[in-house]
Amino acid sequence: MSTPAHVRIELQSNPLYLCGVRDMVSSVARRLGLGEPAAAQIALALDEALCNVIRHGYDRRKDQPIVVELTPIGPAERAEGLRVVIEDRGRQVEPEAIKGRDLADIRPGGLGVHIIREVMDSVVYERLPEVGMRLTMEKRAGIGDRGLGPGGDRGGCGGRGAASPGSAA
Amino acid sequence: MSPAPLDIRVEQLKDAAGTVVVTPSGEIDYSEAPVFREALRRVSEGRPAKLIVDLSRVAYMNTPGVATLVEALQLAKKNKTRLVLAGLTERVSAVFDIARLTRVFEIAPDRNAAIAR
Numbered sequence: 001m002s003t004p005a006h007v008r009i010e011l012q013s014n015p016l017y018l019c020g021v022r023d024m025v026s027s028v029a030r031r032l033g034l035g036e037p038a039a040a041q042i043a044l045a046l047d048e049a050l051c052n053v054i055r056h057g058y059d060r061r062k063d064q065p066i067v068v069e070l071t072p073i074g075p076a077e078r079a080e081g082l083r084v085v086i087e088d089r090g091r092q093v094e095p096e097a098i099k100g101r102d103l104a105d106i107r108p109g110g111l112g113v114h115i116i117r118e119v120m121d122s123v124v125y126e127r128l129p130e131v132g133m134r135l136t137m138e139k140r141a142g143i144g145d146r147g148l149g150p151g152g153d154r155g156g157c158g159g160r161g162a163a164s165p166g167s168a169a
Numbered sequence: 170m171s172p173a174p175l176d177i178r179v180e181q182l183k184d185a186a187g188t189v190v191v192t193p194s195g196e197i198d199y200s201e202a203p204v205f206r207e208a209l210r211r212v213s214e215g216r217p218a219k220l221i222v223d224l225s226r227v228a229y230m231n232t233p234g235v236a237t238l239v240e241a242l243q244l245a246k247k248n249k250t251r252l253v254l255a256g257l258t259e260r261v262s263a264v265f266d267i268a269r270l271t272r273v274f275e276i277a278p279d280r281n282a283a284i285a286r
Contacts, residue, residue: 015198015200016200018198044231047198048232050199051198051199051232107243111232111235111236112231112232115268119267
């Protein structure tokens with residue numbers, strides 16, 4: 001039984017919105033106490049994944065739906081990590097076919113999947129039943145990582161103190 | 170902290186080497202990479218002997234930005250231009266590390282070090 005998402009965002013597949021989504025996920029990760037390095041890595045992985053959805057899933061069309069869901073691993077007040085789920089309605093591919101290029105082959109492109117797998121602890125691609133793909137990624141706070149860096153003291157989000165993040169789903 | 174659109178400054182130095190310095194300011198992501206690519210393409214058309222890309226004002230870069238630099242490197246080799254990257258921030262440097270590109274590019278600590286090379 002999967003836990004309901006705590007944060008859910010729907011956006012169109014327009015690259016202009018990616019900066020806002022990565023800022024948001026980075027803020028949430030810091031607020032959950034994951035620390036600046038983990039927050040930055042989660043934002044990078046999400047950004048790369050959304051780029052891939054727009055480019056490969058939607059052939060660069062800018063008006064297609066993408067859903068991003070965030071769920072803390074463990075209680076939000078003592079999160080051990082963050083689960084990020086991305087769903088689209090784009091072209092389906094076999095999950096086994098999604099792999100980064102050989103890094104010894106120096107050429108533009110093909111790095112996004114490699115970066116996602118490198119910075120996240122768990123990465124699972126699935127075909128949705130009829131159309132589209134789901135990517136589930138998890139990042140756990142590293143030992144000594146929690147609370148490090150700006151915003152890692154749960155005092156972020158405009159200094160609203162230690163109020164529990166509410167459910168935006 | 171949503172970023173302003175990418176700003177790119179192009180500077181022709183008055184040195185014997187005919188160095189051109191390109192300084193982007195902002196975030197180079199999927200949305201902004203085409204602007205960066207076009208700026209580098211235009212500069213490369215002039216076939217400078219040395220092209221420095223000062224990344225010290227780039228707070229964030231993901232693979233579209235990295236791919237643009239790989240393209241610029243390939244074009245530079247073709248044009249016999251020496252491409253030097255300078256001033257990589259910690260976050261940008263981390264992406265290069267993951268992609269194992271730090272040995273592919275000539276990288277200087279900052280703009281002055283790149284000019285002095």
